Amino acid sequence: MRAMRSMLYIPGNAPGMIQNATVFGADMVMIDLEDAVALAEKDAARDMTAAFLRSYDFGDLPVIVRINAADTPYFDADLEAIVPLKPFAVRLPKCQDAQDVTKADARMSGIEKRSGLPAGTVPIHAMLESARGIENAYAVATACPRVKALTLGGQDLTADLGIQKTRDGWEFFYARSRVVMAAKAAGIDAFDTVWTDFNDPEGLFLEAKQIVELGFTGKAAIHPSQVEVIHRAFRPDSREVLKAERIVAAAAEAERQGRGVVAVDGKMVDGPIIARARHLISLACHYGMEGGESR
Amino acid sequence: MNLAKNSIGRLVPLEIPGVGTFDPYGGAFNRILQSASRAAAHPVRKPEAPSRSKVAPGLKAAIERSGLENGMTISFHHHLRNGDAVIPQVLETLLQMGYRDLTFAPSSIPDSHDCVADYVRKGLIRRIWTSGARGEVGRMISRGEMEETVVIRSHGGRARAIEEGSIAIDVAFLAAPACDALGNSAGCSGKSACGSLGYAITDARFARHVIAVTDNLVEYPLHPHISIPQYLVNQVVIVDSLGDPTKIATGAARITRNPLDLKVAENAYRLIAASGILAPGCSFQVGAGGASLAVAAFVRDHMKEKGIQGSFGLGGISGYMAQMLEEGLFRGLFDVQSFDSAVTGSMTRNRAHMEIDPSWYANPMNQGCLVHNLDVVILAALDVDTDFNVNVMTGNDGVLRGASGGHSDTAAGAKLAIVVAPSFRGGVPTVKDRVQTVVTPGETVDAIVTERGICINPKRADLWEAARKANLPVKEIGELKKEVERFTGVPEPVETDQGRVVAVVEYRDGTLVDSIYRVGE
Numbered sequence: 001m002r003a004m005r006s007m008l009y010i011p012g013n014a015p016g017m018i019q020n021a022t023v024f025g026a027d028m029v030m031i032d033l034e035d036a037v038a039l040a041e042k043d044a045a046r047d048m049t050a051a052f053l054r055s056y057d058f059g060d061l062p063v064i065v066r067i068n069a070a071d072t073p074y075f076d077a078d079l080e081a082i083v084p085l086k087p088f089a090v091r092l093p094k095c096q097d098a099q100d101v102t103k104a105d106a107r108m109s110g111i112e113k114r115s116g117l118p119a120g121t122v123p124i125h126a127m128l129e130s131a132r133g134i135e136n137a138y139a140v141a142t143a144c145p146r147v148k149a150l151t152l153g154g155q156d157l158t159a160d161l162g163i164q165k166t167r168d169g170w171e172f173f174y175a176r177s178r179v180v181m182a183a184k185a186a187g188i189d190a191f192d193t194v195w196t197d198f199n200d201p202e203g204l205f206l207e208a209k210q211i212v213e214l215g216f217t218g219k220a221a222i223h224p225s226q227v228e229v230i231h232r233a234f235r236p237d238s239r240e241v242l243k244a245e246r247i248v249a250a251a252a253e254a255e256r257q258g259r260g261v262v263a264v265d266g267k268m269v270d271g272p273i274i275a276r277a278r279h280l281i282s283l284a285c286h287y288g289m290e291g292g293e294s295r
Numbered sequence: 296m297n298l299a300k301n302s303i304g305r306l307v308p309l310e311i312p313g314v315g316t317f318d319p320y321g322g323a324f325n326r327i328l329q330s331a332s333r334a335a336a337h338p339v340r341k342p343e344a345p346s347r348s349k350v351a352p353g354l355k356a357a358i359e360r361s362g363l364e365n366g367m368t369i370s371f372h373h374h375l376r377n378g379d380a381v382i383p384q385v386l387e388t389l390l391q392m393g394y395r396d397l398t399f400a401p402s403s404i405p406d407s408h409d410c411v412a413d414y415v416r417k418g419l420i421r422r423i424w425t426s427g428a429r430g431e432v433g434r435m436i437s438r439g440e441m442e443e444t445v446v447i448r449s450h451g452g453r454a455r456a457i458e459e460g461s462i463a464i465d466v467a468f469l470a471a472p473a474c475d476a477l478g479n480s481a482g483c484s485g486k487s488a489c490g491s492l493g494y495a496i497t498d499a500r501f502a503r504h505v506i507a508v509t510d511n512l513v514e515y516p517l518h519p520h521i522s523i524p525q526y527l528v529n530q531v532v533i534v535d536s537l538g539d540p541t542k543i544a545t546g547a548a549r550i551t552r553n554p555l556d557l558k559v560a561e562n563a564y565r566l567i568a569a570s571g572i573l574a575p576g577c578s579f580q581v582g583a584g585g586a587s588l589a590v591a592a593f594v595r596d597h598m599k600e601k602g603i604q605g606s607f608g609l610g611g612i613s614g615y616m617a618q619m620l621e622e623g624l625f626r627g628l629f630d631v632q633s634f635d636s637a638v639t640g641s642m643t644r645n646r647a648h649m650e651i652d653p654s655w656y657a658n659p660m661n662q663g664c665l666v667h668n669l670d671v672v673i674l675a676a677l678d679v680d681t682d683f684n685v686n687v688m689t690g691n692d693g694v695l696r697g698a699s700g701g702h703s704d705t706a707a708g709a710k711l712a713i714v715v716a717p718s719f720r721g722g723v724p725t726v727k728d729r730v731q732t733v734v735t736p737g738e739t740v741d742a743i744v745t746e747r748g749i750c751i752n753p754k755r756a757d758l759w760e761a762a763r764k765a766n767l768p769v770k771e772i773g774e775l776k777k778e779v780e781r782f783t784g785v786p787e788p789v790e791t792d793q794g795r796v797v798a799v800v801e802y803r804d805g806t807l808v809d810s811i812y813r814v815g816e
Contacts, residue, residue: 019782020554020555020746022747023555023558023746023747024554024558056782057781057782223554224554224557224558225554225557288766
């Protein structure tokens with residue numbers, strides 16, 4: 001299990017930033033060939049990104065590449081340049097329905113074959129950023145086995161809906177719930193959109209808390225300073241972790257004594273609660289919280 | 296030139312004609328511990344007859360009256376930074392008056408004063424003794440245009456050299472943003488206010504003749520704050536302007552937004568926190584540069600959160616440190632040099648914000664300087680080497696482009712001396728096998744902190760253990776060097792003319808720590 005709480009955006013035409021991708025503690029980075037890159041820079045960004053993927057040592061940091069959408073003239077060239085270099089995933093923007101994914105899947109399989117890679121080597125993170133895309137979330141998530149995550153694109157979605165993004169983000173409640181539900185149903189990950197105001201870490205923290213509670217796997221960051229804030233939001237409450245430890249200990253004790261029913265802090269505890277407690281403890285260990293089961 | 300190897304393996308001259316003899320560096324505190332009582336310089340000063348005004352008719356008249364002769368030593372302070380117009384004005388007047396072969400011994404040379412190189416070429420200046428040299432002055436020295444070897448001193452080392460007579464100042468021209476008719480001077484008021492006049496205080500005490508230069512003659516007496524008292528001043532010269540106020544008092548230094556600098560600062564802060572040194576009564580110094588000031592921001596949050604009151608803040612003082620004083624995070628602030636305009640008000644308003652002279656700040660040979668009771672200092676670097684030696688003097692091309700400042704003073708004195716730097720700049724790695732120029736010996740540096748990892752001096756096993764316990768990204772310095780070189784490559788060594796020493800770096804105790812060689816075109 002690998003932590004995937006934060007995904008740091010880096011423009012594909014910014015070598016000075018790509019070379020420092022590993023230092024900010026992000027769980028993943030996403031090199032962008034799409035919106036962060038001006039039209040005149042598309043080729044340069046693609047070449048630069050490919051050169052980094054070929055020769056730069058990112059260590060064990062997962063590198064995802066966001067390519068340009070299928071309706072742009074850069075789509076094929078992006079896939080041709082990036083897929084053979086086996087990034088952690090290709091992020092496919094503007095997915096409206098399952099066909100958008102299956103078309104990309106077919107192209108990628110062709111490229112993989114020519115490059116001598118097994119078909120399906122490079123996963124797709126499918127980005128949903130329109131009302132239609134959100135409504136087709138489950139179909140997109142299950143379009144092919146290559147899809148390993150759904151991601152919500154908040155910027156384009158507000159444009160498509162003709163609304164403004166608010167600080168507390170309630171207008172995304174449905175879209176977020178839908179994306180998480182579809183991803184969980186398909187057994188894949190769900191990543192949330194960026195918080196654009198990097199001068200407002202408090203707003204980011206509150207939003208990140210919300211998406212953690214909704215069940216997202218991680219959230220995108222557009223500035224290195226956001227990484228730590230996102231990680232903080234993912235950290236389970238230490239009181240909850242302590243309680244989970246008490247539950248797991250009590251369950252183990254009950255099992256040893258052959259009792260089926262357990263009471264912790266005066267409340268009855270059953271199977272799902274014990275499973276959730278175990279999950280919380282594993283998350284706490286995973287995110288580097290002190291203690292865990294050893295405490 | 297007769298060269299000898301010092302204790303860190305650097306070749307240094309044993310004698311510099313016209314300057315004197317030198318011992319090679321032999322360890323950070325060797326000379327202090329071995330010295331018997333020292334001879335001190337006693338300036339021979341002509342008494343001034345009683346008068347109600349020392350205002351001279353003009354700069355030229357004041358110079359004539361000072362008794363300055365060819366070959367003598369003149370001094371200036373650098374508190375007006377890049378806004379300073381006093382140094383060019385005085386040098387031009389001296390040239391017009393036909394002076395030659397002077398020794399130019401300012402506390403440092405502001406970056407903007409390329410004109411100093413011209414006054415060398417015209418024969419006005421024969422020797423330069425300074426803390427730093429950049430721009431055209433640095434290039435001129437590095438090309439070997441000067442016949443005489445330049446002497447680079449730290450701020451504490453310069454104070455020591457003046458007190459023991461190695462620098463015998465004949466005439467000090469001291470810019471005074473506020474001054475009265477008898478020469479009482481201060482830096483914290485007036486249109487050219489610069490805050491502390493610290494460096495000028497030592498010059499005023501030891502120069503044979505002191506001329507205060509002001510654009511702001513106030514009614515007698517100057518009040519409420521006097522940096523240099525009237526009994527040390529021979530004459531007062533009024534000029535139209537001391538310089539450009541926007542460059543003298545730059546706006547308050549802001550915390551950097553550069554993510555890389557912030558990462559470096561965060562790593563440095565985590566090391567300080569892990570060391571356990573941030574306890575009540577701690578003392579602290581940071582520079583005003585990108586990562587350094589950002590460390591102060593982390594430390595400030597930490598002290599507030601834990602309710603820690605420190606003992607004192609020291610150094611070049613920025614508005615940020617003045618704010619920490621106001622918030623009660625320090626009992627006192629010692630200010631030898633103010634970095635930005637925010638400081639000026641604090642110094643007049645707050646009695647706990649104290650102006651100090653550089654001997655008090657960092658002279659290793661007096662009876663107790665402040666850097667010796669520093670807990671933490673955060674220092675910058677141009678590059679460092681695997682022995683933890685730090686270079687702040689010469690660039691990757693070997694050319695002078697830096698200043699010694701208080702670097703070696705604070706590193707030697709502080710319990711925890713941390714050097715912060717990005718692991719590479721402009722494609723050139725920061726960690727080298729051997730730095731071109733040692734200013735601060737590695738034995739006085741506890742850690743080098745970059746965005747890619749923290750390197751701890753092997754002599755600090757305790758710090759290494761504390762950092763490992765706190766889960767910090769500790770790396771062996773050779774390992775970090777290799778990691779960075781994997782994508783930068785290994786830079787070619789700079790080609791220098793080893794037969795020609797253009798400058799020497801004097802350690803704070805007066806020994807020589809390194810030589811700077813001529814660089815070809």
